[in-house]
Amino acid sequence: MLFGADPTPRIVAIELGETGTVKVYRREKDGSTVAEVEPFHPFVWADSDVVDLGIEAEKLAGDLKYGWRVTVDSWKELIALRNGLKNAGRDFFAFTDPVQHYLTATGRTLFKDLPFEELKRMQIEVLSFSDDSDDHLMSIALADNSGWEDVLTVDPKDVEESERSVLKKLTSLIKERDPDVIEGHNLFRFDLPYAPDRGEDD
Incomplete structure (x- = not known):
């Protein structure tokens, strides 16, 4: 086991598969993504x-x-x-994370030989409203490095239903745009925990 020893290039994601396997996603030079099932015994x-x-x-x-x-x-x-x-x-x-475990065990690394400009990068910014009696989403701004942008706005006249709709749309857009990397200010301390929490509240 040696970090980076495996030469497999252009890995963009790894997910747990069926028992004893993982799915390894690689970005081809033509922009397509291929999934390969690999053995994994933690x-x-x-x-x-x-x-x-x-x-x-x-x-x-x-x-x-x-x-x-x-x-x-x-x-x-x-x-x-x-x-x-x-x-x-x-x-x-x-290890407590299966992806880190797999990478360490195999010597593989994410994004090897993948030029930075070929990464699919999405930026997310979540704005919220909070006071003593209320706490809800206001808007979610999204963009990626292809130049695409979108803003999802919660209707203040119907917060509960509108918030639910915005979260569903956010999920749909992430699946549709399929980014390799999600970026944002305070992403892990606020944006990513907050949005799912609002979905649970609904």
């Missing part, structure tokens, strides 16, 4: 053998702290394994 590193827990482990070469590897067939099994080791008081290391 694992944890433990600091000792876990045979006493009824779990098979592989002893790794070397004398580093986490010298045992336990491999499973699915991400669901990995979560159960992590919980089991934690409850048993065992010391271990495991």
